[in-house]
Amino acid sequence: MILITGANGALGRLVAAELADRDDVVLGTRNPGSAAPGSAAPGSADTGSTHAPRPARRRIDFDDPSSLDLTGVDTLLLISAGYGEDDVVIARHDAAITAAEKAGVRHLVYTSLSGDGDHLAYALAHRWTERRLARGPLAWTVLRNGLYAEFLATIAAPGPDGTIAAPLGAGRLAAVARADLAAVAARVAAEPERHAGRVYELVGERALGGAELADAVGGSYEPGSLGAAREAIAGSGGALPYQVPMLVGTYSAIAGGFLDGSGIEENALRTLLGRAPRPALDAYRTAVSALSAS
Ligand SMILES: NC(=O)c1ccc[n+]([C@@H]2O[C@H](COP(=O)([O-])OP(=O)(O)OC[C@H]3O[C@@H](n4cnc5c(N)ncnc54)[C@H](OP(=O)(O)O)[C@@H]3O)[C@@H](O)[C@H]2O)c1
Numbered sequence: 001m002i003l004i005t006g007a008n009g010a011l012g013r014l015v016a017a018e019l020a021d022r023d024d025v026v027l028g029t030r031n032p033g034s035a036a037p038g039s040a041a042p043g044s045a046d047t048g049s050t051h052a053p054r055p056a057r058r059r060i061d062f063d064d065p066s067s068l069d070l071t072g073v074d075t076l077l078l079i080s081a082g083y084g085e086d087d088v089v090i091a092r093h094d095a096a097i098t099a100a101e102k103a104g105v106r107h108l109v110y111t112s113l114s115g116d117g118d119h120l121a122y123a124l125a126h127r128w129t130e131r132r133l134a135r136g137p138l139a140w141t142v143l144r145n146g147l148y149a150e151f152l153a154t155i156a157a158p159g160p161d162g163t164i165a166a167p168l169g170a171g172r173l174a175a176v177a178r179a180d181l182a183a184v185a186a187r188v189a190a191e192p193e194r195h196a197g198r199v200y201e202l203v204g205e206r207a208l209g210g211a212e213l214a215d216a217v218g219g220s221y222e223p224g225s226l227g228a229a230r231e232a233i234a235g236s237g238g239a240l241p242y243q244v245p246m247l248v249g250t251y252s253a254i255a256g257g258f259l260d261g262s263g264i265e266e267n268a269l270r271t272l273l274g275r276a277p278r279p280a281l282d283a284y285r286t287a288v289s290a291l292s293a294s
Helices: 010-018 086-103 123-134 149-155 178-190 210-216 226-236 243-255 269-273 280-293
Strands: 002-004 025-029 056-059 075-079 107-113 139-145 199-202
Touching (some): 002 010, 002 178, 010 178, 075 178, 086 123, 107 123, 107 178, 123 139, 139 178, 149 280, 178 269, 199 269, 226 243
Parallel strands (some): 002 025, 002 075, 025 056, 107 139, 139 199
């Protein structure tokens, strides 16, 4: 049995769709009663019955140890549960790994952050989790995901007049379509033993800069300063205090040229996909359209 955590999240939903033809997949989510599109109806048994055409669901909340029942799970796809201070995220991942060890899970696949992301504030919890796995008894595979093209659409969206003011400077991001990362995660989770002990870097093959993003959406690129971005984020009311340096640090790392893919020794994306990656610019454009329509 494969259990996917964060199954109602954007990445988890895509992985579940990739594995939809299997009858041994269980969707782990904090809210099993709210079925994500394409997943099993609430209330399905979670036994992975061969007659069940759609995946079962199980409540999995890393913040609630009593929910971490991983009985019968062979492969755990642990999708990182970011969005928290380091101590919170580390405690979540530790709880999930500890539960996997206790339940006799054979292999844990973890979605981490690309190796060139070490300047990012959220890198620490990912590296802690990688180290926790390396020092533990489970077989594991680490998928070091680059930043999503869809995430770029949220941090470098055009304003109402079409201007992208994100402070990317002349920097570029080797953004990757989230769907490609889901496809890789599904393939690895389906045959984990082939990937035991491997750390895969998964970033876009073509880095995107502000001017190119603006061209893609018919706008213009007029980068602002990090200071202005910090003030705007902090003043928006939409960001928690810890998120302000995370977002500003992301701009800074892109502008500084740390996330353009040149620091990645071996990008495994194409090999693990078994095909060419989706164009990240298309994923960016689609996500911008979806965001402006919502
Ligand atoms: N590479 C990138 O560009 C990038 C960007 C943003 C985030 N990330 C990281 O990648 C992860 C997956 O990305 P995504 O696009 O799927 O993000 P997402 O759509 O925001 O989904 C995140 C999911 O994490 C799960 N989660 C949160 N807190 C949890 C907890 N206490 N216990 C168990 N699960 C918890 C939730 O799943 P349920 O709702 O099913 O419980 C949530 O829906 C994120 O959580 C974050 O760590 C990566």
